[in-house]
Amino acid sequence: MQISMTVNGNDVTSDIEPRVLLVHYIREVLGLTGTHWGCDTSNCGTCVVLLDGQPVKSCTVLAAMAAGHDVRTVEGLASGGTLDPVQQGFMEEHGLQCGFCTPGMMLTARALLDKNPHPDATEIRQAISGQICRCTGYATIVRSVQWAAAHPAGGDSDADADEVLDGTDTVIKDIPAETKDAEVKA
Amino acid sequence: MQIPAPFDYVRATSVDNALELLSRHGPESRVVAGGHSLLPMMKLRLSRPEWLIDINDLYELDFILRDGGKLRIGALTRHTTLLESEEIAALFPIVRDAEAVIADPVVRNRGTIGGSLCQADPAEDLSTVCNVLGAEAVIRGPAGERTLAMAEFHRGPYETAVGQDELLCEVRIPIRPRSGSAYAKVERRVGDWAVGAAGAAVTLAEDGSIADAAVGLTALGLDHTVPGTAELLRGQQPREDLFVAAARLAADSCDPVADQRGPIDYKRHLADELTRRVLRQACARAAQTQEG
Numbered sequence: 001m002q003i004s005m006t007v008n009g010n011d012v013t014s015d016i017e018p019r020v021l022l023v024h025y026i027r028e029v030l031g032l033t034g035t036h037w038g039c040d041t042s043n044c045g046t047c048v049v050l051l052d053g054q055p056v057k058s059c060t061v062l063a064a065m066a067a068g069h070d071v072r073t074v075e076g077l078a079s080g081g082t083l084d085p086v087q088q089g090f091m092e093e094h095g096l097q098c099g100f101c102t103p104g105m106m107l108t109a110r111a112l113l114d115k116n117p118h119p120d121a122t123e124i125r126q127a128i129s130g131q132i133c134r135c136t137g138y139a140t141i142v143r144s145v146q147w148a149a150a151h152p153a154g155g156d157s158d159a160d161a162d163e164v165l166d167g168t169d170t171v172i173k174d175i176p177a178e179t180k181d182a183e184v185k186a
Numbered sequence: 187m188q189i190p191a192p193f194d195y196v197r198a199t200s201v202d203n204a205l206e207l208l209s210r211h212g213p214e215s216r217v218v219a220g221g222h223s224l225l226p227m228m229k230l231r232l233s234r235p236e237w238l239i240d241i242n243d244l245y246e247l248d249f250i251l252r253d254g255g256k257l258r259i260g261a262l263t264r265h266t267t268l269l270e271s272e273e274i275a276a277l278f279p280i281v282r283d284a285e286a287v288i289a290d291p292v293v294r295n296r297g298t299i300g301g302s303l304c305q306a307d308p309a310e311d312l313s314t315v316c317n318v319l320g321a322e323a324v325i326r327g328p329a330g331e332r333t334l335a336m337a338e339f340h341r342g343p344y345e346t347a348v349g350q351d352e353l354l355c356e357v358r359i360p361i362r363p364r365s366g367s368a369y370a371k372v373e374r375r376v377g378d379w380a381v382g383a384a385g386a387a388v389t390l391a392e393d394g395s396i397a398d399a400a401v402g403l404t405a406l407g408l409d410h411t412v413p414g415t416a417e418l419l420r421g422q423q424p425r426e427d428l429f430v431a432a433a434r435l436a437a438d439s440c441d442p443v444a445d446q447r448g449p450i451d452y453k454r455h456l457a458d459e460l461t462r463r464v465l466r467q468a469c470a471r472a473a474q475t476q477e478g
Contacts, residue, residue, distance in 0.1 A: 001195060018195035018238065021225075024187075040188040040229065042222060042293055043377060054266075054295045060225050061296065064195045065218075065240055108292065129376040130290025 003067035007032070008076030018064050022056075023047040025063035026073060034074035034103050045131025048104030049073050055108045057130075074103035077110060085148040086110050088155055095144030097136040104131050109145045118149055190228035197240045201326060201355060204241050208351045209328055211237040217353065218242075219262055220296040222289070223305040247300070247355055250274065256358045261300025265289070268299060278319060278359060279471055280367035280385055280464075284311040287369075290377040300354045308343045309379035309405035315369060316340075317411050318387040318400040321359045327352035342409050364390040364397075366471030368464040371404065372456055374447065380405040381447040382456035384436065386464035388424075390472045395423050401432060401465065406457050407441030414439075424469035433461035 004013040007030060014029050026035045026049065035058060038046035042060040049058045050072040077084040086109045089095065096102040105128055112119055112127040119127070124145045125138065133141060198204035198217075208215055215237035218224050227233040241247070247262035250271055257277055259268070268274060269285035288294060288302070288311050302312045303323065316323075316336045323339040325332050325348055339347050348354050371383035383404035391397040399419040401412040415432055422428050442453035 017192065019190045019192055021189065024189075041226060045290075045292060048292055051295075055292045056296055057292055060222050060293075062195070062218075062221070062225070062238075062240075065221065065242060127291055130292040 001064060003064055005066050005068060006070045008072055014063075016063055018062065020063045022049070022058035022061040022063045022066050022071075025066075026058060026071070029063075032073050032075050036100055036103055038100070043130075043132070044101070045104045045108070045128075046101050048107050048131065050107050050111055053111060053114065055104075055111045072107070074106060077106060083154060084110060085151050085154040086113065086145065088151065089144040089147035090141075092147050092155075093143040094140045095136065098134075100135075101131060101133045105133065105141055109148060112145070113149055113152075117152065119145070121146070188229035190225065191231060191234050193228075193235055193238050195238045195240065197243055199243065201244060201246060201353060204239055204244065204353055205326060205328060205351065207237070207239045208353070211239070213350050215239055219298045219301045220264070221301075222293050222297045223301060223307070241353070252361075253358075255361050257361055259299055259357045259359070261298060261303075261354045261356060263299050265294035265297045265299070265302075266291070269294060277361055278315075278367055280315050280319065280369045280387060280468070283367075283369035284315050284371070284383075284385065287311070287371045287373065287383075293377065299357060303339070303357070304346055304348055304354055306340060306342070306344050306346050307379075308407075308409075311369070311371065311380065311383060311385075311404055313340050314383065314385045314402035314404045316357060316359070318385045318402040319359045319367065320387070320400070321357050323347070323354055324356035324358060325349075325352050326355050331355075333358070337410050340409060362389045362398075364392070364472055364475060366390075366468045366473070366475055368467035368471065370460045370463045370467075372460070379447070382406045382442065382453050382460060384457065384460035384464050386461065386468040388419075388465065388468040388472045390424075390469070394473065395421055396428075396469070399432075399465070399468075401436050401461055403436060403440050403457055403461075405442070405447075406453055407443060408436075408439055412436045412439045412461075424465075424473075426466075429462045429465040429469075432465055433458045436461040 002015050023037050026032050036046040038044040040059050042057040047058040048055045052070050086106045108128055121142050124142045216235035217239050219241055247260040249260040251258045265285055265288050275282040302310050321336050323334050334347055367387040369385040372381045385402045387400050389398040396419045399416050401415045437454045437458040440457045442450050444450050
């Protein structure tokens with residue numbers, strides 16, 4: 001069947017089998033591998049994308065069901081080479097280590113901040129409660145979202161470079177702007 | 187990689203169109219709304235429909251509407267919408283209690299009240315909620331519309347009165363003055379199925395005594411409300427010893443199974459303790475509520 005939808009502001013049209021899940025459509029047909037594929041059972045939340053602005057687990061949505069709708073993936077967070085404040089927050093506060101859960105976490109954070117620009121830590125924890133991080137830990141993820149809330153216009157990480165004590169942030173900063181966040185996990 | 191078996195997909199454009207598609211494609215067709223029960227079952231081949239009829243475009247089924255003495259909720263209303271509705275929280279706090287612990291926030295963006303009720307999973311929360319609130323289910327089919335009490339709608343695990351060629355369209359909850367309700371669940375972690383849960387709805391008389399009460403249990407082996415609860419409580423002023431007696435009734439009525447979520451004794455203990463808590467809270471809420 002033929003489906004059309006908007007992904008990160010671009011109109012896309014594809015011929016697919018009806019049984020193709022949105023996560024596989026995004027990764028394999030559109031080549032946007034920033035959306036990760038994890039548990040397959042709508043538990044882990046690494047496949048979260050925004051469907052009409054709302055976080056959904058794309059392993060449990062058919063691509064056909066998303067047709068006619070607006071999809072936003074992690075690749076659509078940055079604009080014109082400028083990171084979304086949420087992405088910047090994850091850099092500033094060490095919100096990722098292996099990076100596997102990161103795309104989903106950041107999209108849920110983006111949707112939360114769009115709805116509630118000043119969430120408290122409990123609200124952030126509730127918002128990400130359907131998503132699992134198994135390495136960095138939730139404390140720094142919560143702080144990352146808080147950083148984004150405190151810097152709605154984002155910010156230049158260089159300005160804060162003196163505060164960065166470990167090398168991780170330097171490595172992340174050195175990745176060229178055109179490299180998508182999918183690779184930041186490396 | 188878990189992928190459903192092949193099927194044909196069609197989007198319904200209206201309730202009439204959905205019914206027509208269900209009739210045309212017969213028993214091998216299934217309706218999909220949020221998809222968070224059906225798609226996992228299809229991945230596991232527990233369900234293999236040949237036709238999937240997507241009703242997500244039926245905005246006519248996505249509403250919360252006060253209509254005289256009833257609150258009407260469209261079957262396509264998402265869990266998130268129910269959780270965030272101030273009107274529902276004021277009228278039926280049990281709904282917000284339950285919605286806050288149904289799956290997780292991301293799943294709640296997709297899942298619908300109609301899907302939950304039709305799936306009728308024994309650990310599904312809204313069946314209990316609708317049971318104790320005395321809700322009705324409005325079902326449409328080729329022969330027209332029929333309205334069933336929840337006790338008739340909900341027939342047991344994974345079984346409802348909705349026929350293959352029918353669609354649950356709406357849930358209607360009676361608005362009663364001086365009423366309160368509450369829900370409490372024990373789960374191992376966010377998004378897991380309940381170990382056990384209890385819901386209560388109470389209506390007080392003008393003198394503050396209990397005029398009507400219902401208790402329901404989730405995942406504890408009781409499909410309908412706890413029998414004898416209203417008879418036990420009616421005419422009495424809310425008191426702790428009454429809650430204890432009603433909780434014992436609930437614990438005696440339930441029939442939990444031992445599984446990885448706990449042994450029978452523990453689950454029976456939950457039926458007892460959670461019933462006390464929800465009755466206590468439902469009565470307190472009813473006492474605070476003047477208007478329905």
